[in-house]
Amino acid sequence: MIVAGIDVGGKNVHAVIASNGDILAKVEGPSGIKKAEAAEQLYEEALKQAGVKRGDVERVVATGSSGQRVTFADGVIPDAAADARGVIQFIPSARTIIDVGAEEGRAIKISPEGKVLDFAINERCAAGTGTFVDTMARALEIPLDEMAKLSMQSTRSIPMNAQCAVFGESEVVSLIHQKTPKHDIARAVHDAIAGRIGSVARIVGLEDDVVMVGGVAKNVGFVESLKRALGTEVKVPDTPDFIGALGAAAAAVAGVLEEKVEAKVVEKETIEEGKS
Amino acid sequence: MVEAKKVEYWRWPETAWVNPDVDWRKGQFITAGVDVGSVSSQAVVMVDGQLYAYSNTRTGSDSPDSAWKCVNMALKESDLKVDKIDYCIGTGYGRVNVPMAQQTITEIACHSRGANFMYGPEIRTVMDMGGQDCKAIHCDDRGKVMKFMMNDKCAAGTGRGMEVFADLIRVPVWEIGPRSFQIDKEPAMISSTCVVFAKTEVVGLLQAGVPENDIMAAYCTAMAHRITELLNRLGMEEKFAITGGIAKNEGVVKRLEKELKVKTVETVWYDPNMRDKGLPFDTQIAGGIGAALFANAMLERGRVKSARKA
Numbered sequence: 001m002i003v004a005g006i007d008v009g010g011k012n013v014h015a016v017i018a019s020n021g022d023i024l025a026k027v028e029g030p031s032g033i034k035k036a037e038a039a040e041q042l043y044e045e046a047l048k049q050a051g052v053k054r055g056d057v058e059r060v061v062a063t064g065s066s067g068q069r070v071t072f073a074d075g076v077i078p079d080a081a082a083d084a085r086g087v088i089q090f091i092p093s094a095r096t097i098i099d100v101g102a103e104e105g106r107a108i109k110i111s112p113e114g115k116v117l118d119f120a121i122n123e124r125c126a127a128g129t130g131t132f133v134d135t136m137a138r139a140l141e142i143p144l145d146e147m148a149k150l151s152m153q154s155t156r157s158i159p160m161n162a163q164c165a166v167f168g169e170s171e172v173v174s175l176i177h178q179k180t181p182k183h184d185i186a187r188a189v190h191d192a193i194a195g196r197i198g199s200v201a202r203i204v205g206l207e208d209d210v211v212m213v214g215g216v217a218k219n220v221g222f223v224e225s226l227k228r229a230l231g232t233e234v235k236v237p238d239t240p241d242f243i244g245a246l247g248a249a250a251a252a253v254a255g256v257l258e259e260k261v262e263a264k265v266v267e268k269e270t271i272e273e274g275k276s
Numbered sequence: 277m278v279e280a281k282k283v284e285y286w287r288w289p290e291t292a293w294v295n296p297d298v299d300w301r302k303g304q305f306i307t308a309g310v311d312v313g314s315v316s317s318q319a320v321v322m323v324d325g326q327l328y329a330y331s332n333t334r335t336g337s338d339s340p341d342s343a344w345k346c347v348n349m350a351l352k353e354s355d356l357k358v359d360k361i362d363y364c365i366g367t368g369y370g371r372v373n374v375p376m377a378q379q380t381i382t383e384i385a386c387h388s389r390g391a392n393f394m395y396g397p398e399i400r401t402v403m404d405m406g407g408q409d410c411k412a413i414h415c416d417d418r419g420k421v422m423k424f425m426m427n428d429k430c431a432a433g434t435g436r437g438m439e440v441f442a443d444l445i446r447v448p449v450w451e452i453g454p455r456s457f458q459i460d461k462e463p464a465m466i467s468s469t470c471v472v473f474a475k476t477e478v479v480g481l482l483q484a485g486v487p488e489n490d491i492m493a494a495y496c497t498a499m500a501h502r503i504t505e506l507l508n509r510l511g512m513e514e515k516f517a518i519t520g521g522i523a524k525n526e527g528v529v530k531r532l533e534k535e536l537k538v539k540t541v542e543t544v545w546y547d548p549n550m551r552d553k554g555l556p557f558d559t560q561i562a563g564g565i566g567a568a569l570f571a572n573a574m575l576e577r578g579r580v581k582s583a584r585k586a
Binding site for chain 2: 010033103124125126131132135163164165166167268270271272273274
């Protein structure tokens with residue numbers, strides 16, 4: 001049986017085509033503004049790479065924040081469900097999944113069968129997402145992959161005061177002006193997001209093994225910060241950014257075309273009462 | 277090579293005003309309030325508690341320089357010299373770095389006191405919209421702070437949010453308010469709270485061909501909504517006034533009034549000819565006014581000695 005999984009996220013689209021457990025194609029591209037068109041284009045590319053025709057694909061399951069925009073999908077499942085199904089195939093010991101994508105950060109507690117037991121999400125604020133790293137890399141004028149390497153060279157932890165990506169950018173600029181070494185700033189940025197994700201993770205409760213997925217999981221510097229923030233080992237599967245698409249493909253194999261998960265939405269408390 | 281003209285969209289123009297009806301020589305106490313904010317700095321000079329001169333300038337990278345710049349600008353059209361000032365109080369984000377100040381007071385207290393002066397003793401709720409924070413303040417009939425709620429953690433709902441937006445759509449902040457009403461019908465507000473995500477949303481709307489004015493309306497409504505959340509947490513007590521830069525953006529203020537179902541006390545909107553018309557009340561000078569009034573009260577009660585040098 002040939003199936004496809006498409007994950008349309010805030011920044012990228014990931015598509016996989018699989019046949020009886022073998023991955024025939026794995027492609028990614030930017031999701032841009034026109035998510036539906038981006039998904040369609042990438043699916044075409046995946047079919048081409050896999051060497052299969054559209055009609056040969058038995059089922060297509062979509063996921064991601066814009067999963068509903070995939071017009072050719074037979075079903076759509078939530079990201080958390082896709083993450084759970086994706087991770088359990090590769091790391092059966094996984095019980096907590098931390099997924100940090102471009103626009104969301106979430107923590108998912110899963111059963112040994114890969115069912116979502118509990119799920120918390122930070123979705124309204126760029127602090128605690130990949131966008132935060134992107135913004136700070138731009139402020140530091142270094143490419144994104146440099147951030148990871150640089151932060152690994154740092155042995156010093158500088159706390160960032162800003163809890164907001166916009167204010168964080170000004171803080172990074174002032175750290176640069178103070179001649180703070182770039183590698184220390186890179187680590188401070190990773191530590192800040194990790195701290196934020198840590199508080200989301202504590203809402204579902206941490207249980208080993210902890211597995212990190214999503215685009216930001218490719219950033220080894222961030223994974224180090226996350227380990228420190230959580231105080232536990234963090235495993236990362238190969239191609240962590242494809243986990244959502246692979247999970248969607250797994251759902252397609254199982255014939256699951258919809259799934260419901262309840263999220264605890266984490267909102268940062270920004271208002272405080274002052275003393276005069 | 278043709279150099280692209282650098283246009284600044286995100287800050288209000290600098291202004292200064294001297295009251296022609298006040299003779300500082302006849303005054304007993306000359307006081308000053310210097311409010312060094314994250315984006316703008318204001319100096320207010322008072323003669324016996326009467327508004328004599330003010331300036332509203334841009335904060336530079338150095339707080340002492342910014343303080344000097346706004347004080348000098350306020351007195352530029354006057355023959356009053358800085359060393360004639362009896363007492364000066366620094367306030368705002370950079371208040372500890374105001375060289376000519378004898379003392380500092382928080383901007384919360386100063387804005388509350390300043391709003392009392394600007395809008396009258398019936399004011400009970402003051403919303404101070406700063407460059408990188410916002411505060412909802414309850415005050416008594418003398419402008420004393422009773423309670424306040426603030427957000428300085430998130431750029432949404434602060435001046436910074438509007439700056440980022442103005443820069444993105446390349447429309448000066450003072451045009452956003454008026455243009456946000458040049459629309460056929462009120463659009464849905466920008467749904468992202470986070471300024472970073474709102475930027476992406478705005479880019480999407482621009483690419484989809486949504487008219488710029490509609491996007492401005494959508495952003496102003498989102499901002500009004502964000503401020504409403506803060507005010508609701510404090511609880512609204514009339515009368516209500518807004519101070520700070522956003523108070524000059526009628527696109528936000530009118531939509532905020534609509535959502536709150538509460539009118540703000542009449543103020544004078546920004547007008548490019550404000551200085552020529554001699555309109556004294558720039559909503560950004562509330563903190564400076566409060567500081568200068570505190571200085572005057574301290575001198576009157578003999579709590580402090582005049583620091584006049586000449």
